[in-house]
Amino acid sequence: MDRQEARPEDLPPLELRKLRDLDVRRPDDDPRGPYVYAASAVVRRGDFTYVIGDDELDLAVFELSAGRPGELRPVLPGELPSGGDERKRDKPDLEALTAMPPFDGAPYGGLFGLGSGSKRSRDRGFFWELGPEGALEGEPRPIDLRPLYDALRAEIEELNIEGAAVLGGRFALFHRGNAAESENAVAELALEQVRDSLTGDQDLDPHELERITAYDLGELDGVRLSFSDATALTDELVVFTASAEGGGSSYDDGSIHGSVVGTIDADGKIRRLRTIDRRWKVEGVHAALDAGVIDFAFVCDQDSEDEPSPLLSATMPAAAGLES
DSSP states (O other), rough: OOEOOOOOOOSBOOOOOOEEEEEBOOTTTOOSSSOOOOOEEEETTTTTEEEEEEOOSSEEEEEETOOOBBBEEEEESSSSOSSHHHHHHOOOEEEEEEEOOOTTTBBTOOEEEOOOOSSSSGGGEEEEETTSOOOSSSSEEEEEEEHHHHHHTTTTTOOOOOEEEEEEEEEEEEEEEOOOTOEEEEEEEEEHHHHHHHTTTOBBOOEEEEEEEEEEOOOOTTTTEEEEEEEEEEEEEEEEEEEEEEOOOBBBOOEEEEEEEHHHHETSEEEEEEETTTTOOEEEEEEEEETTEEEEEEEEEOTTTSSOOEEEEEEEEETTTOOO
């Protein structure tokens, strides 16, 4: 396994601006608050913003120009306890959501959501095609992640997939190495075979795996930074986020000590790594490049059922050194 390392840049923390709370419409008989409070990933397409939460069976859909609460669309079958430790135990742990570019069978691309694999009951995912304006088309397709995840468990301790992104001709999965015997890792699969699986047999297989790279991202307050999400920026660059959580494990969070945002190129090298305002526990990121500046959308999980997850924004030069 190859290894890469980097340390956060000596710059002030990236400032985030709150766009809105992730409030949603829930059924009248749902005892939970009318919002997403454990947001784990975000994708923007046109006027639509899509968010998953690690304790939800639904995809939250927001039309930003409308300003109204989001709509919950089911993506996985089943039911969950209404709250507490039982819900935390049984949750599907959807942690990664990424936009797949257009391909045969999905002419406008689609959304690929993945469970973390931190327990074998979390080996489920979904694929949902998008239309030309970025709206959902048809119904979600279930994706079986277990064949691939079982192979990854043989290579990675305490598997915990937190992000996914397309990088050139590969599909990259970001493992959060926050358990004692684990380390951050990026597993890369053949993109063409992944796309065939999404519209074909609807499972990911071990033969699609091409390489695994380990990453040391340094520490905040003596607590190791570990991946929390990823998103494609260009064909040759991926944006990722990572957080320092003490006392946690691959399926149980601890206290938060801060987050960072960075970029990785097609050779697997880290190009940027910058701290984020510590008020926020960043769990999901979407990014777009405009004239050398990265425009971010972040979602956060503030570890409270009484506090809605926010949608936040920020900007940062794509190249290091321009803020110095």
